[in-house]
Amino acid sequence: MTNPAIPVALCALPLLVYATAAIHQVRIGRHWSAWRSGSFSCGILLVLFALYPTHAHHSEYAFTAHMNQHLLIGMLAPTFLVMGAPVSLVLRTVPQALGKWCVRMLHSRPLRIWCHPLTAFAFNFGGMFILYLTPLYRLSLDNPVLHHFIHLHFLLAGYLFAWGLVGPDPGPVRLQFRTRLGILLLAMACHGIFSKLMYIHLFPFDTPHSAEDIRTGAQRMYYGGDMAEVLLAILLFYQQRHHTRRRPVRAPLRS
Amino acid sequence: MNFPLRESAYTPGILLGIGLMAAVDEIIFHQLLAWHHFYDGATPVIGLLSDGILHAAELLALVGGFFLLLEQRHLKSGIPVKTWAGFFLGAGGFQLFDGLINHKLLKLHQIRYGVDLLPYDIAWNATAAALLLIGIFLLRKARRGD
Numbered sequence: 001m002t003n004p005a006i007p008v009a010l011c012a013l014p015l016l017v018y019a020t021a022a023i024h025q026v027r028i029g030r031h032w033s034a035w036r037s038g039s040f041s042c043g044i045l046l047v048l049f050a051l052y053p054t055h056a057h058h059s060e061y062a063f064t065a066h067m068n069q070h071l072l073i074g075m076l077a078p079t080f081l082v083m084g085a086p087v088s089l090v091l092r093t094v095p096q097a098l099g100k101w102c103v104r105m106l107h108s109r110p111l112r113i114w115c116h117p118l119t120a121f122a123f124n125f126g127g128m129f130i131l132y133l134t135p136l137y138r139l140s141l142d143n144p145v146l147h148h149f150i151h152l153h154f155l156l157a158g159y160l161f162a163w164g165l166v167g168p169d170p171g172p173v174r175l176q177f178r179t180r181l182g183i184l185l186l187a188m189a190c191h192g193i194f195s196k197l198m199y200i201h202l203f204p205f206d207t208p209h210s211a212e213d214i215r216t217g218a219q220r221m222y223y224g225g226d227m228a229e230v231l232l233a234i235l236l237f238y239q240q241r242h243h244t245r246r247r248p249v250r251a252p253l254r255s
Numbered sequence: 256m257n258f259p260l261r262e263s264a265y266t267p268g269i270l271l272g273i274g275l276m277a278a279v280d281e282i283i284f285h286q287l288l289a290w291h292h293f294y295d296g297a298t299p300v301i302g303l304l305s306d307g308i309l310h311a312a313e314l315l316a317l318v319g320g321f322f323l324l325l326e327q328r329h330l331k332s333g334i335p336v337k338t339w340a341g342f343f344l345g346a347g348g349f350q351l352f353d354g355l356i357n358h359k360l361l362k363l364h365q366i367r368y369g370v371d372l373l374p375y376d377i378a379w380n381a382t383a384a385a386l387l388l389i390g391i392f393l394l395r396k397a398r399r400g401d
Contacts (some may be wrong), residue, residue, distance in 0.1 A: 181315065188311035189304075196303055230314055237322040 007051035015044045018086060021093040032089065036168075040084025046077035047155070063209040067217035067224075074124070074154030075228035082162040083235070087169035103170070112172040117164030117183050123157035125190055137204035161187070166235040177240050184236060188229045195221040265341035267327060270320030272345025276386075277313035280353065284366070302363040336400060340393035347386030354380040 018040050025032040049055060050072035057065065087106075091099045105111060113119060131137050131150060140147045163171055165180050175183075197203075199218035202211055209217075327338060354376065357363045366375040 185308075185311050185315055188314065189307040192310050193304055193307035196307070226310075226314065229311075230318060233315055233318040237318055241322055241326065 004053055007048055007053075010051070011044050011048040014086075015041060018084070018089065021089050024093055025089070030092070036083065036085050036089075039080050040086060043077045043080030043082075043084060046072050046080060050077070051151075061213050061216060063207070063213045063217040064220055067220045069151065070154060071221065071224040071228065073151050074158040075225065076231070078155060078158035079162045079166070079228065079231055079235070081159060082167045082169070085168045087171075091170070106170065106172050108172075115160055115164060115172045117161055117173070117175065117180065120157055120160035120164055121183060121187055124154070124161060124187070125194070127153055127157060128194060132198065132204045135206065138206050141207070162232065165232055166239060168239075177236075180236060184229065184232060188226075191225040191229065192222055195219070195225065263341075264327070264335060264337040265344070267320050267323035268338035268341025268343075269345035269348075270316040270341075271324065272342040272347075273349045274313050274317035274320055275342075276346040276349040276353075277309065278317065281310070281313075299363075302361070305361075305363065336393055336397040340390055340397050343386050343390030343393060345390075347383050347388075347390055350383035350386060351380060354383055 018037070022032045022037050050069045055065065055068070091102055094102070106115075127150075131140075136146075136150075140150055163169060164173055164175070165184060195218045198221065199215055202214045204214075207214075324334070324338065327335060358365060358376065358379075365372055366379055
């Protein structure tokens with residue numbers, strides 16, 4: 001993706017769909033929070049920033065640049081996207097029958113398992129183990145398709161994780177506050193430990209990156225990961241305090 | 256509200272005390288003074304793992320503590336003595352735990368390398384004791400107030 005038009009187009013599409021639906025809600029006299037719209041737009045802009053060619057490629061600090069992308073796409077952007085409540089917006093906007101079908105699908109068994117924060121956690125960390133501890137990372141350097149597939153994987157895994165922990169959208173899994181706090185603690189600890197191990201052992205191996213580049217990337221992962229996780233923690237405690245989270249699923253009634 | 260441990264008026268202070276002390280340790284000693292490092296080369300794997308969990312718990316304690324504190328501020332004006340008591344007990348307790356269990360018993364890392372450790376250890380644990388004493392004093396004051 002050396003042509004900036006590609007990431008711009010990729011990011012503009014979901015933003016346009018979201019904006020059209022939100023404007024439609026306001027037009028028919030139903031409220032749609034500006035905070036939600038702002039949060040979703042922020043998430044999209046973060047993805048765009050990460051994918052933009054001038055940030056995505058750096059000759060001397062290629063691994064650090066990769067880690068910046070990973071943090072933005074896999075951790076920070078998903079939180080903002082989730083807080084934009086796109087699923088609620090879709091359920092409200094689509095015809096009633098389709099909305100009901102969507103809700104049924106959301107509560108189906110495969111999605112219940114797939115959307116569980118622990119599954120998302122496994123996707124995230126399983127993905128990280130495979131990416132950085134096998135030749136996969138090395139392969140992704142030469143294979144643009146694989147490279148973008150990996151980004152997509154981390155975006156989706158990060159989205160599911162944030163959805164399960166702090167999502168305002170109706171989701172298939174409702175966990176208690178304590179369980180969610182425990183899962184967040186586990187994820188934070190794993191992220192920190194993994195980045196320190198990366199700093200010590202300098203994986204991914206067999207790459208053209210210098211040791212200093214990998215160490216800088218590992219530190220970026222440690223401190224950047226902290227920031228994204230503290231944001232999740234703040235949202236989690238805030239929602240617990242205000243009882244705003246997970247009101248009963250409202251079918252997309254249109255009066 | 257359904258926070259764990261919300262029953263006690265001391266909880267927000269304790270959480271903030273622990274979190275702040277741990278953060279002070281990380282920021283001042285790890286990063287500003289760099290007496291012990293991001294990874295000091297001597298830290299065994301188990302130390303790395305426990306450090307990761309400790310760091311995660313410290314961040315969550317800070318965030319949770321602040322939210323509980325907000326809750327209290329909602330009810331009364333000013334920060335209650337009990338919160339201060341909890342704060343000093345949490346900070347001193349953590350410092351003493353770090354100084355005795357982490358440094359001496361588990362030997363995860365030392366305060367500084369290449370120097371005579373005794374004055375550092377004494378200063379570290381004396382600070383802990385001083386914080387704990389302030390906490391105990393405030394605790395008694397708070398109890399009398401009830």
